[in-house]
Amino acid sequence: MIIAGNWKMFRGPDPHALAGLDAIVCPPFTRLRACVEAGLTTYAQNVHWEPEGAYTGEISAPMLLEIGVTGSLVGHSERRQYFGETDQTVALRVRGALGAGLRVIACVGETQAERERGETEDVLRRQLEVLEPHPDLVLAYEPVWAIGTGLTATPEIAQEAHAFIKSLLDAPVLYGGSVKPDNAEGLLSQPDVDGALVGGASLDAESFRAICETGARIRS
């Protein structure tokens, strides 16, 4: 069971309030070092594919590894939606990061319009066909319509999508999209849900801890 907290562009909780938690935190770049020093398994929210170069505003895998970061998110829907991330740049980032020795959580998922048009499987197939299995690669199924909206996929919708994803690529699959302490149990109990990627609820130490405890109870 893998529980990861994506703090997005929020400062997030005091890392010491999360000490001892078996979880991943993905803080903004300026808080990476504090999280590493607090003993947390720390991932960046993005990583470039080159080790260095003239890429203003980017960060490289060796730079993250140098300060003790373990991995990175790649292809979060907010990167795809607002910053021009494409399936091709996601593939480059994933390959570059894994090759450099970082772990990766690669995010996939359909928008509301795509789901309503019955295109969910086509979208997932397109997003996944650029990726290859790797022991350090984990996927996150994050239906865009459920991110930060308070709408959550039902456990059945999540299970169906996760099973489809695993039929295309052999990797653990986390669910993301408005996971909260009160809906975590139903989602994390599904056989193909291997954990959660938590946004809003990871900004509150107690909520995040409660979700982690639910996960640990289900897979103990």
Ligand code: PEP
């Ligand atoms: C996310 O940012 O990956 C996410 C799932 O956010 P939220 O839990 O707030 O929907």
